[in-house]
Amino acid sequence: MTLPTDFQFSQGSLQDYVDCPRRFQLRYVLQLAWPALEAEPALENELHMRQGAAFHRLVHRHILGISTQDLSRTVQEADLRRWWHNYLEHGPEDLPETRYPETVLSAPIGGHRLVARYDLIAVEAGERAVIVDWKTSRKRPRPSWLLERLQTRVYPYLLVRAGAQLNGGQPFEPGQVEMVYWFTDYPDDPVRFTYDTAQYKADEVYLTALVAEIEGLSDDFSLTAQERRCRYCRYRSLCQRGVRAGALDEIEDETELGDDLDISLDLEQIAEIEY
Ligand code: SF4
Numbered sequence: 001m002t003l004p005t006d007f008q009f010s011q012g013s014l015q016d017y018v019d020c021p022r023r024f025q026l027r028y029v030l031q032l033a034w035p036a037l038e039a040e041p042a043l044e045n046e047l048h049m050r051q052g053a054a055f056h057r058l059v060h061r062h063i064l065g066i067s068t069q070d071l072s073r074t075v076q077e078a079d080l081r082r083w084w085h086n087y088l089e090h091g092p093e094d095l096p097e098t099r100y101p102e103t104v105l106s107a108p109i110g111g112h113r114l115v116a117r118y119d120l121i122a123v124e125a126g127e128r129a130v131i132v133d134w135k136t137s138r139k140r141p142r143p144s145w146l147l148e149r150l151q152t153r154v155y156p157y158l159l160v161r162a163g164a165q166l167n168g169g170q171p172f173e174p175g176q177v178e179m180v181y182w183f184t185d186y187p188d189d190p191v192r193f194t195y196d197t198a199q200y201k202a203d204e205v206y207l208t209a210l211v212a213e214i215e216g217l218s219d220d221f222s223l224t225a226q227e228r229r230c231r232y233c234r235y236r237s238l239c240q241r242g243v244r245a246g247a248l249d250e251i252e253d254e255t256e257l258g259d260d261l262d263i264s265l266d267l268e269q270i271a272e273i274e275y
């Protein structure tokens with residue numbers, strides 16, 4: 001299969017491929033819209049996703065310098081109020097002073113580009129960088145589960161490869177990079193992953209091979225053997241993998257639902273900070 005030359009890989013699309021090659025094909029190659037719920041109860045899920053997006057906007061504006069007082073006046077809903085309070089009172093500690101919120105980085109990979117949008121990169125130039133990802137999930141996912149997510153590999157890898165402009169023109173050393181998942185409902189219990197050269201090299205080999213594998217497929221995108229995944233997938237009726245959406249309270253991390261934000265990355269944004 002030949003993907004269009006302007007095809008961009010992201011942690012979301014690579015995760016979809018690893019979870020289910022067929023989902024990758026339907027979603028990113030064929031771009032097939034399929035009207036189905038991803039989780040139930042649907043209204044609760046939708047409200048949660050809206051509040052999650054609102055939290056990200058709120059924190060973004062806060063980091064850009066809008067006053068806490070002004071922002072607090074806009075917060076009405078109960079969950080959002082609680083998350084906002086937790087962020088203000090128990091936000092991630094020990095972050096470097098220079099903050100780059102909602103930053104997009106990209107680098108070439110296998111004839112395409114690998115792209116990531118970061119919630120926040122906090123930098124002490126020449127010393128260290130901390131990637132912060134805001135998680136609004138109801139449950140705190142297991143660190144071992146997070147460790148296996150493509151996001152945990154792609155984000156530090158891409159920062160080392162493509163983040164020199166955030167570090168006075170010098171690429172970060174892998175050992176200077178750390179990734180923190182901070183949970184709005186578990187503010188005192190973030191998950192932190194350090195990074196190092198061995199992991200960086202392993203990620204480069206792994207990600208390059210993954211992209212080559214996808215490029216090497218013809219039309220034989222297999223359906224996942226783990227049918228549990230189909231319960232939270234909008235294509236389940238198309239694949240004849242059931243009709244009912246999975247229960248929201250049984251998923252490991254509901255912020256992985258509706259990761260469409262990932263798809264909407266556009267080249268204009270990327271051009272701002274490009275490797
Ligand atoms: S329903 Fe299941 S097999 Fe079909 S695309 Fe979704 S995860 Fe893959």
